[in-house]
Amino acid sequence: MSDESGQLESPEEFTKIESIYVRHRNALMVRGQFTPIYTDYYLHLMQHGIRHNGDLDLMLKDFMALITLHTVARPWAETIAWTVNLRAPRINLFTTASSLQESVVGRLFTEDVREPDRNLFYSQVLAPNQHEPRISTLEVEGKDPVEWLAQYYRQSEQRPGRAFRLEDENFVLIVAQPDCDMEWFNALDDAAVEVIETTEETKLLESRRFRFHCGCTxxxxxxxxxxxxxxxxxxxxxxxxxxxxxxxxxxxxxxxxxxx
Incomplete structure (x- = not known):
């Protein structure tokens, strides 16, 4: 099957994203297994002859997974875009996700990237009936998107949020709700997050599905x-x-x- 540009299209697969409420802890858990999205991402790279350095490739994949979880934790109709401008390596990471479009997409910019004096994280949020996106900018430390997300929540969301990179391309976002048990929240690690549904009382709130998809022609x-x-x-x-x-x-x- 080919699109109107004559290029081959691959059948897209969806990743199921679940929102789960952790009772008694007053926390929201959002999780997904991202192999379907990553599969289509790699098919896209192959189709267009794009190759990334291994570390940068992993960074972009993590970034796409995290914005997907964050988008599901936010109101349904928002479209969110994140860009991180890094000093070293001098690159821009870009990703955007939309629940309405059920899609996430991202790319690396490695050429003609300006060198900032610090690592900068830009967020744009477009909601219905808004003519202009809501923009925020913050400085982030390190090269790990998981750490960037925690810093973003602390500075821009004004509520604690933590992400966990688990085995087999599973990612989990835990977001504190009002009256969250912060001692429990701060003590969480990968092992504890893996078994939350067996150690805590939980309730599935909703499931959404996402795919790697741009829609450009x-x-x-x-x-x-x-x-x-x-x-x-x-x-x-x-x-x-x-x-x-x-x-x-x-x-x-x-x-x-x-x-x-």
């Missing part, structure tokens, strides 16, 4: 080049074909002069 990419229609020589610089990347997923599209 050649028809959506071309309007971005509208300003170049009157000066194609500057754009093509003597070439007959140029390649444009989607800013959300890094998909590559071949553009010819007659397409403008």
């Amino acid at each position: 050649l028809d959506k990419i071309l309007p971005v080049l509208g300003n170049w229609r009157e000066r194609p020589d500057e754009l093509f610089e003597g070439d007959d074909v140029i390649t444009i990347q989607c800013p959300r997923c890094a998909a590559r599209y071949a553009i010819t002069r007659d397409m403008l």
Whole structure:
């Protein structure tokens, strides 16, 4: 099966994300097993001939898992985008997720990235009936997205949140609710999180499903080049074909002069 750009499409798989209330502890647990999303992510990279350094690849995968859990912990109709601008390595990590679209997507920017004086985390949240996204910026420490999430919750969400990277590509987010048992919350580790449903009284609140999906097409990419229609020589610089990347997923599209 191929899309309107002529590129092969793969059947997408969904990851089930569960929201679970931990009674007596007053905490929300959001969890998911991310192999289906990661499978489609790697198929996407193969389709577009993209290769990442192993450490950066893992960082992006973690980032996509965490924003997915965070999106499910937030109101249903929000679309959330996160970008982290790192000093070393000098890269931008970008990811965005939407419950309405049941999707998460992300990419790495490794070229022409400005060097910040500190690691900066940018969050954009767009809710219904908002014309502009709500934006927050904070400084984060380290290179572990799990630690960034805890810092983000502390500074921007103004409530404690902790993420856990478990075996077999399972991730869990624990978010403190009013009157949360903070001694229990702060003492949690991977082993305790693994068995919460056997050691605590819990209630499944809802399940959502997410997939790795951007939705970009050649028809959506071309309007971005509208300003170049009157000066194609500057754009093509003597070439007959140029390649444009989607800013959300890094998909590559071949553009010819007659397409403008």
